Amino acid sequence: MDSPDEAKDTPVSADMAREIARFRASLSASRSAAQLKLFDFLAERSADARSPKEIEIALAVFGNDAGLADSAGDSGVRVYVHRLRKRIDEFYAGQDGPRLVIPKGEYRLVLQAPEVTAATASRLHLLMQSVQRRAHRHLLVLAAIPCIAIAAAVLLPASDRIDSDTRTLGASRFWSNLDDGAPVTLAAGDSYLLAETRDQRVVSRLIRDPAIQSREQLGQHLKSHPDAFYRLYDLDLHFAPVGTAEAAWELQAALPPTRSGKVRKSLVVPLSGADEQALRAPTVVYVGRLADLGQLSSTFVATSRFRTDGDAAVRDLASGRLHVPPMPDRQDATPSGQSDLGLVASMRSADGRRIIFVTGLGDLATQDMVRLVTDGAALREIEQRQPGRKLYEALFEVRSIDGIQTxxxxxxxxxLG
Structure with a gap:
C-alpha cells in the first residue's frame, strides 16, 4: 500500500481548469497582486497529491524566511488564505454548478460539486408524486403546498445568512454587546488642510497639522498665534489617505451582524466632517491613522495607555517602553521590506457608549488591523491569551515584503474594563 507521500498526483479536470480560468479573470480585474499570486500558486499545486504546507507558501509566494510560519500571532499566510477564501465565496454567490473551494484547514483548491445532489432531487420527486396521488380533493392540495415547502427546506442544503466565520466574529469579546438599536457610526480618519501664503496672493504650500482639525480649532490657534493670522487660511480642504478609504470600505462590509442575525447598519462619515449627533451614536468605530484621531482624540487619551510619540513611534505608558517599527533589512539581493505599528481598542466612554479604534501609524498597519478585527479566529486566538478581558487594547508590529503584508x-x- 502506498503511503500518502507516495501517492501519485491527479491531473486537473477540464471542469476545474475552466473554473480556475474564470475566477482568475475576475481576480485579475480586482488588481489584488497578493491574492492573485497566492491563487496562482494554489492552482499550480492543485494537482499535487499533497497539500502544500504554510511554510512552503510563505517561501514561494511571499519570499519570506522560514520564521514566518512560526511567528507569534496570526501569520500572513493564514490572513491571505482567509481573504482569498472569502473572495471565492463572493464570486460564486448565487451561482449554480461546480465551484472552487479552499477546504478549512487545508491549502489547496478543490472543485466542489453542486449542492443539490441527484439523491436529493429523487427524494423531492417522490414527495411530489405522493402529493399528486392525494390531489383528488382541493383542500388537501392546498394543505400540501406548505408541507412541500417545509420538506424542501429540510431536504435541500440550506445556506445560512451567517457563515461560521461571521458567527465567530460576533462571538468575540472585541465585538461583544454592541447596541443593535441604532446604526454604527464608522468614522474614517482624515486631515484638515490649511493653506499657507507668504504674500496673501499665492498659496505656497498646504499644511497638515494634527492639532488643527476644524475651523473652530483654527480660530483658537490664531487667537494664541496672532502672527499666523495673515499666513494661514481655511480653504475647506480635507485629506484622507487611500489606505484609510480602503480600510473603511472593507470594515463597513464586514461588521458583525446583530444578535438576531440581521445585517448591521452603519453610517460612514469623514471624521473631520462628523457632527455631534454622529459621534454620539451608541457605537462609534474609528478607522484610520493614529495621527488623524481628531475629534476622538480626547476619548482615546482618556482611556488608552498608548500614546503616539512623534510620527513613527508609540509609547506604552504602563511600561514606559517606546515602540518603534524596526528598520527592515535592505539588501540588493532581497525584496524591500516595511514595518508599521497597528493598534486596536475596544472601550467604553464615560457615558457608557461603545467606542472602537482600528488604527495604525501608517496604511500598512491600518489595513491589517481591519483584517484582524474582521477575522473571528484571529480575535479568538488573541483573546485566549488574555482571559477575562471584556474590553481591551492591543498593539501589533506589522511587516510586509514588496507591499504584501506577511x-x-x-x-x-x-x-480597558
Whole structure:
C-alpha cells in the first residue's frame, strides 16, 4: 500500500481548469497582486497529491524566511488564505454548478460539486408524486403546498445568512454587546488642510497639522498665534489617505451582524466632517491613522495607555517602553521590506457608549488591523491569551515584503474594563 507521500498526483479536470480560468479573470480585474499570486500558486499545486504546507507558501509566494510560519500571532499566510477564501465565496454567490473551494484547514483548491445532489432531487420527486396521488380533493392540495415547502427546506442544503466565520466574529469579546438599536457610526480618519501664503496672493504650500482639525480649532490657534493670522487660511480642504478609504470600505462590509442575525447598519462619515449627533451614536468605530484621531482624540487619551510619540513611534505608558517599527533589512539581493505599528481598542466612554479604534501609524498597519478585527479566529486566538478581558487594547508590529503584508506580532496589550 502506498503511503500518502507516495501517492501519485491527479491531473486537473477540464471542469476545474475552466473554473480556475474564470475566477482568475475576475481576480485579475480586482488588481489584488497578493491574492492573485497566492491563487496562482494554489492552482499550480492543485494537482499535487499533497497539500502544500504554510511554510512552503510563505517561501514561494511571499519570499519570506522560514520564521514566518512560526511567528507569534496570526501569520500572513493564514490572513491571505482567509481573504482569498472569502473572495471565492463572493464570486460564486448565487451561482449554480461546480465551484472552487479552499477546504478549512487545508491549502489547496478543490472543485466542489453542486449542492443539490441527484439523491436529493429523487427524494423531492417522490414527495411530489405522493402529493399528486392525494390531489383528488382541493383542500388537501392546498394543505400540501406548505408541507412541500417545509420538506424542501429540510431536504435541500440550506445556506445560512451567517457563515461560521461571521458567527465567530460576533462571538468575540472585541465585538461583544454592541447596541443593535441604532446604526454604527464608522468614522474614517482624515486631515484638515490649511493653506499657507507668504504674500496673501499665492498659496505656497498646504499644511497638515494634527492639532488643527476644524475651523473652530483654527480660530483658537490664531487667537494664541496672532502672527499666523495673515499666513494661514481655511480653504475647506480635507485629506484622507487611500489606505484609510480602503480600510473603511472593507470594515463597513464586514461588521458583525446583530444578535438576531440581521445585517448591521452603519453610517460612514469623514471624521473631520462628523457632527455631534454622529459621534454620539451608541457605537462609534474609528478607522484610520493614529495621527488623524481628531475629534476622538480626547476619548482615546482618556482611556488608552498608548500614546503616539512623534510620527513613527508609540509609547506604552504602563511600561514606559517606546515602540518603534524596526528598520527592515535592505539588501540588493532581497525584496524591500516595511514595518508599521497597528493598534486596536475596544472601550467604553464615560457615558457608557461603545467606542472602537482600528488604527495604525501608517496604511500598512491600518489595513491589517481591519483584517484582524474582521477575522473571528484571529480575535479568538488573541483573546485566549488574555482571559477575562471584556474590553481591551492591543498593539501589533506589522511587516510586509514588496507591499504584501506577511507578519503580525502582538507587542503589548492592556485591559480597558
Amino acid at each position: 507578519d503580525r506580532r502582538l507587542v503589548a496589550s492592556h485591559p
